Amino acid sequence: MALYGADVVLLGKTRTKLEAVFDWIAEHSATQPVIVPCDLNFLNQDGAAALAEQVRAEFGRLDSLVHNASTLGPKTPIEHYPLAEWEAVTKVNLTAAVALTQALTPLLRETGQPQGAETSIVFTSSSVGRQGRAYWGAYAASKFAVEGLMQVLADELAHEGAIRVNSLNPGATRTAMRRLAYPGEDPAAVPPPEARLDLYLYLLSDAAKGVTGRALDARGWAGP
Numbered sequence: 001m002a003l004y005g006a007d008v009v010l011l012g013k014t015r016t017k018l019e020a021v022f023d024w025i026a027e028h029s030a031t032q033p034v035i036v037p038c039d040l041n042f043l044n045q046d047g048a049a050a051l052a053e054q055v056r057a058e059f060g061r062l063d064s065l066v067h068n069a070s071t072l073g074p075k076t077p078i079e080h081y082p083l084a085e086w087e088a089v090t091k092v093n094l095t096a097a098v099a100l101t102q103a104l105t106p107l108l109r110e111t112g113q114p115q116g117a118e119t120s121i122v123f124t125s126s127s128v129g130r131q132g133r134a135y136w137g138a139y140a141a142s143k144f145a146v147e148g149l150m151q152v153l154a155d156e157l158a159h160e161g162a163i164r165v166n167s168l169n170p171g172a173t174r175t176a177m178r179r180l181a182y183p184g185e186d187p188a189a190v191p192p193p194e195a196r197l198d199l200y201l202y203l204l205s206d207a208a209k210g211v212t213g214r215a216l217d218a219r220g221w222a223g224p
């Protein structure tokens, strides 16, 4: 997104990884990234509110919110799934996204409304959040819940016309999570994340004005 001119606020768990992305953006773009090291397992409403204040103080606006961070958890039959791990996966993949959405929606609304423009919320989903598959446990269930969250929020905000809300399945991409989920797979056979950027760019751009409540798929995305 920074390559396309966005000032990005990068939230992730590991400071060193965030710093590496910060350095890359600083070298390759003229935008101003901000990093926010934060373990979503421990994010509460106060923490989310503090982040919203930080964004307001730094930029005074927010054009888009992309929920991307997720954790896989164990691939285990439901019958044997450890409840503590179920709760941790649900916290990161679902509850933290709710907390961030609650805290940042007012800023998204304030940014879009005055000019009759729209801001955008994107939830990152998964194939197993649309069709359940054995052993995907809390990860799949949390992605189904994210789809529900997207639909409820889109419906709640539709009458304002200020914020569009959609979900996106990036499909198989060559990442750490993919390696964990499919250890026997040849990574070279899987497209890199940047190959799936088009749909994100569309949903964050004015071209998607009025598109809300949709569950979209980045695989084979050929435009609206």
Ligand SMILES: NC(=O)c1ccc[n+]([C@@H]2O[C@H](COP(=O)([O-])OP(=O)(O)OC[C@H]3O[C@@H](n4cnc5c(N)ncnc54)[C@H](OP(=O)(O)O)[C@@H]3O)[C@@H](O)[C@H]2O)c1
Residues within 6 Å of the ligand: 011, 012, 013, 014, 015, 017, 038, 039, 040, 041, 067, 068, 069, 070, 071, 092, 124, 125, 126, 127, 169, 170, 171, 172, 173, 174, 175, 176, 177, 178
């Ligand atoms: N890769 C695929 O094939 C695929 C397919 C379908 C959907 N997806 C979805 O695409 C999105 C990106 O996945 P990915 O494959 O890039 O996964 P990934 O390689 O595991 O990256 C996950 C990201 O989430 C962050 N994260 C995880 N736990 C966190 C926590 N407790 N607090 C804060 N940040 C946390 C990680 O930060 P750290 O690195 O610092 O831990 C990392 O930046 C996810 O929503 C995933 O469900 C991926």
